[in-house]
Amino acid sequence: MGEFAFGLLGQLPNDRVEVDAFAISWRRRHQLSEQLPNCIGFIDKAMPARPLHAVWDRADVLRLERLIGPAYAVVHGSNFFVPPTKAVRFVTVHDLTPKHFPEMCMPTVLRYPSYIQRYVDEGVYIHTPTEFVKNELIEIFGASKDRVVAIHHGIPTDAYLDSESVSEEFISKLDNYAKGKKIVLAVGTIEPRKGLVGFLDAFDEIQRSRSDVVFVVAGSKGWGWQPFEAKMKSLSNPGSVLVLGWVSDAERKWLYRRSEVLIFPSLYEGFGLPVLEAMSHGLPVVHSDAGAVVEVAGGAGYKVVGRERSSWVLALERVLDDERVRDQLRSAGFERASGFTWAVAAEKMRKAYLSALDMHN
Structure with a gap:
């Protein structure tokens, strides 16, 4: 707010x-x-x-x-x-x-x-x-x-990263954790409405077949975050998920630039600011079809219809592995985000x- x-x-x-x-x-x-x-x-x-x-x-x-x-x-x-x-x-x-x-x-x-x-x-x-x-x-x-x-x-007009405002400690923490792997990013408070518990099932399936991705969550622990914690601990590789907690504006922008894709599996939204922020930084977005997310994304993201795990696995793997799809999403995302000032x-x-x-x- x-x-x-x-x-x-x-x-x-x-x-x-x-x-x-x-x-x-x-x-x-x-x-x-x-x-x-x-x-x-x-x-x-x-x-x-x-x-x-x-x-x-x-x-x-x-x-x-x-x-x-x-x-x-x-x-x-x-x-x-x-x-x-x-x-x-x-x-x-x-x-x-x-x-x-x-x-x-x-x-x-x-x-x-x-x-x-x-x-x-x-x-x-x-x-x-x-x-x-x-x-x-x-x-x-x-x-x-x-x-x-x-x-x-x-969305803020200063869409370009000021790298000097991000601490070396923060950058080292992410680099040491990711170790060259592709970062799947989520931004926002961890709460039931954000759909992150269900997404962990899809991410766990992806992790079983490939070891080149990690999942980073930039957001505070909100009301009802405990099911996410429990699900995270039950994953086949719990160490593949990093919860950063609250991050500064500069750190969030750095994450958009460093990551491979933003996932936004929300069950309901009235807007969905991280979708546009990610697009403004050239980060492809995979999002749900819930609430106002489709209106905000405006066709510039990869829409997942429904909540089926298999649908999220298919969407995420396509964006991760197909450079042409990522280029299309980057271009469409830049154009979409530019209209929101x-x-x-x-x-x-x-x-x-x-x-x-x-x-x-």
Whole structure:
């Protein structure tokens, strides 16, 4: 969610739109102020999250104006929630994971569907990162088409690696581990929705017939990551999988350049940023057909239909072994990723704000 908020904020202000940011937090709000671009103002108001959400969960009382003042025409909540306010309200709904897979969500996330239904009923404008999520909101929650706007996220424009910002220790760790073998890469938090447990079955089958590949996972251990750990230990060669944990932006970019293929076997996605990041660095992508992944990939990746192990084995081996296929995916990926910029997203978001204001004036 941070990628979205900070990527958009840096491009939103222009001669017609001024932007201030605030955080519903008592102690951690200064973490936001330290990361904001210079073009963004910061509202330094201590707002205790738990008491306020306890009030707002019951009813739309205690409007935002009483906390930060009445100066704003539009208030946009960037992560499933926007406080009650007299201003025109926008809220970003990134996906409907808690609706489709409640068993894969933390308790706090399970509240999101009730928020969404309230916003739909109240006529709040809803931003989604894909047409896929927009259509889900219309079909499942009865949202009005003219109140939901689908605007793709962008990806960072500095797509070229600054090798000096990657430590020699990190590079040596990967080189010593891979030892010249082909790296199959996964990027993202390790959690059930990402489909990594099922992919390990396919990777294990590949490992039994060839010894020239290793699997590297760049992502933190998320909620429900234990089944992945158990499956990893049960592989015929557990040492062929390396979990790096969280990596920096520079390290992630280095991994994209060093790897042979990115796999993205997600069971459900509202967007799928690693797909585009990998493409922007010339890394072929093998992805699932779930959620919004197909829309985001736009035909520039190798799509695996269904979750069958044999399908993933076939797809991965073809990309690993066929240079012509890899070249086609690299070329298509570069072209696809080039269309996703935060400047384009910000321009579309400004138009959505101004259009909503025109309707309310």
